Amino acid sequence: MAEPFSAQLKASTATIHDEVEHTSFMVDLMEGRLDVRAYSLLLTQYALIYAALESKTREFADSPLVAPFHNSALFRTNRIHSDLEKLGASAARQRPNAAPQALGDSGSTVTASAETYADHLNRLTRPEQLIAHHYTRYLGDLSGGQAIGALMGRHYSVPADALTMWDFTKVGKTKPYKDAYRSRLDEIGANGGDEQLVIDETLTAFALNGRLLAELSSGAEAPADAAAATTAGATTATTDAATTANI
Numbered sequence: 001m002a003e004p005f006s007a008q009l010k011a012s013t014a015t016i017h018d019e020v021e022h023t024s025f026m027v028d029l030m031e032g033r034l035d036v037r038a039y040s041l042l043l044t045q046y047a048l049i050y051a052a053l054e055s056k057t058r059e060f061a062d063s064p065l066v067a068p069f070h071n072s073a074l075f076r077t078n079r080i081h082s083d084l085e086k087l088g089a090s091a092a093r094q095r096p097n098a099a100p101q102a103l104g105d106s107g108s109t110v111t112a113s114a115e116t117y118a119d120h121l122n123r124l125t126r127p128e129q130l131i132a133h134h135y136t137r138y139l140g141d142l143s144g145g146q147a148i149g150a151l152m153g154r155h156y157s158v159p160a161d162a163l164t165m166w167d168f169t170k171v172g173k174t175k176p177y178k179d180a181y182r183s184r185l186d187e188i189g190a191n192g193g194d195e196q197l198v199i200d201e202t203l204t205a206f207a208l209n210g211r212l213l214a215e216l217s218s219g220a221e222a223p224a225d226a227a228a229a230t231t232a233g234a235t236t237a238t239t240d241a242a243t244t245a246n247i
Helices: 005-012 014-021 024-030 036-059 077-086 112-122 127-141 144-156 174-186 195-219 231-244
Strands: none
Touching: 005 014, 005 174, 005 195, 014 195, 024 036, 024 144, 024 195, 036 077, 036 112, 036 127, 036 144, 036 195, 112 195, 127 144, 127 174, 127 195
16 A cells, blocks of 8 residues: 555655754754744744745645645734734844844844745745645644744743744644645645655755754854753753654
8 A cells, every 4th residue: 555645745854854853043942042032033034934935825725736725724924923023023123135133133134044935935836836835834833833832931931922823723623634734635646736846845845944044043142141951941842842843
């Protein structure tokens, strides 16, 4: 019996997924070694990326391949802007055409890698490409992303009303939704879609995200007055991330 495409996709991207998940910026952020400014900086990049993704999703919404995945309840852009405003890093202060400032100095800095990521999304021409990015971002948010939301509250006292990026209650219970999503992935080939193109573009999506996090890693430093994470806290963060990162 042939392996379902969703399983093939996961296996084909497992190595780069693991590499991206363990960039120093994400590890430090999730283990409490950075600060709220670092989280705001990450959200600022996401504001640009998700706006491009969701614009392209609406553009492809009538495609027979994309239609089963299209669900406006997944859209994050408005939530990201709201969270940034709550965090005191209003998205209105973004300067996407300005030279990046020293990372950590301002939550309003848009990095070159985020602009490259958004530009790539804006240039997608095939529905299979869109599905790849849709899968990478939203199924990731419904999986490991849930740990990010929990740990931002735990480590940096970010209030719940500034963590709406990670609230997916409008899509229903997470596990059934993810199971149904994988079933739709399994139907791509039967519906005439190019499964290899989905795999190839998913690898590109992880690579773009990896470059973004690497750029953030190159400039992010733990605040001088921050206490080092305890061994227990670091272990908990790593365990939480590992158990929820099953996209």
